[in-house]
Amino acid sequence: MARLTSGILGGISGTVGNVVGGRWRGIDYIRSKPASVKNPNTEAQQQQRMRFKLVIQFLRKISPLVNIGLSNGSNNRTPMNRGMSLNLKEAITGTFPDLEINWEKLIFSQGNLAMGTNAAADLSVADTVTITWENTQSTSSSSDTDGALVLLSNTDRDEVVYSLHGASRVDGQVDVDIPQEWSGENIACYLSFRSETGKDVSDNQFLGIEVAA
Numbered sequence: 001m002a003r004l005t006s007g008i009l010g011g012i013s014g015t016v017g018n019v020v021g022g023r024w025r026g027i028d029y030i031r032s033k034p035a036s037v038k039n040p041n042t043e044a045q046q047q048q049r050m051r052f053k054l055v056i057q058f059l060r061k062i063s064p065l066v067n068i069g070l071s072n073g074s075n076n077r078t079p080m081n082r083g084m085s086l087n088l089k090e091a092i093t094g095t096f097p098d099l100e101i102n103w104e105k106l107i108f109s110q111g112n113l114a115m116g117t118n119a120a121a122d123l124s125v126a127d128t129v130t131i132t133w134e135n136t137q138s139t140s141s142s143s144d145t146d147g148a149l150v151l152l153s154n155t156d157r158d159e160v161v162y163s164l165h166g167a168s169r170v171d172g173q174v175d176v177d178i179p180q181e182w183s184g185e186n187i188a189c190y191l192s193f194r195s196e197t198g199k200d201v202s203d204n205q206f207l208g209i210e211v212a213a
Helices: 043-061 063-069 079-090
Strands: 012-016 019-024 027-032 092-095 098-101 117-122 128-134 147-154 159-163 173-177 186-194 205-211
Touching (some): 043 092, 063 147, 079 092, 117 205, 128 147
Antiparallel strands (some): 019 027, 092 098, 186 205
C-alpha cells in the first residue's frame, strides 16, 4: 500500500500497482517496478549452461595447450575465451540432456603452420601412445625445428595426458606415456605443431579414438 505524503498533490510513498514512490534527499520520485523473469530455467537456458559447463571443464584441463594453440587470435580475447567460442559452436554433440564433447571437432590449436603428413596414433604397446608423421622438406609453413604438441583424452574416464614438446617435426615420432589403468579404454588422440619461436602453430589434427593396449 502507498500513502500520500502531502495530500493529493504530494509525493507517493510505497507501491501502487507497478509504480514505486519514495523520497530521496528531499526529492520525491516514482519509478516502475522491474519486470520479473517468468521462467529463468527454461530448457534452452539449461541446455546452454550444460554446453558451457562441458566446454569450460574440458578446456581447463588442457589450459597449457590452449594458451599455446589459441594465442594468435583477436587481441581483445584470451586464448581460453577463443577456445570457448570455437568449441561451443563446433564441439558439442547430442540432444539435451545427453550432450557430450564431439572429439572429432575439438579445437585447441589454430594457425598457419603445416599439419603432420600422414599422422597416426599407435596404442599397441602397453602404457604408451606413439604418434607418428612423415617429415616433409621444410617450407614457409613448416620447419624441422617445429615442436610436436600431443593431446590424449581418455573418453571413458574424462582424463587427459598431454605433451608440450616431446619431439621436433624432423623426428617423425613421439612417444607419450599413459597411466597403466587406461588399458582397454578409449583414447582420443591429437597432434599439432608449434614453431621454435612460439609465434605460430598448426591446426590440431584428430587422429581417431583408439583402445589402449
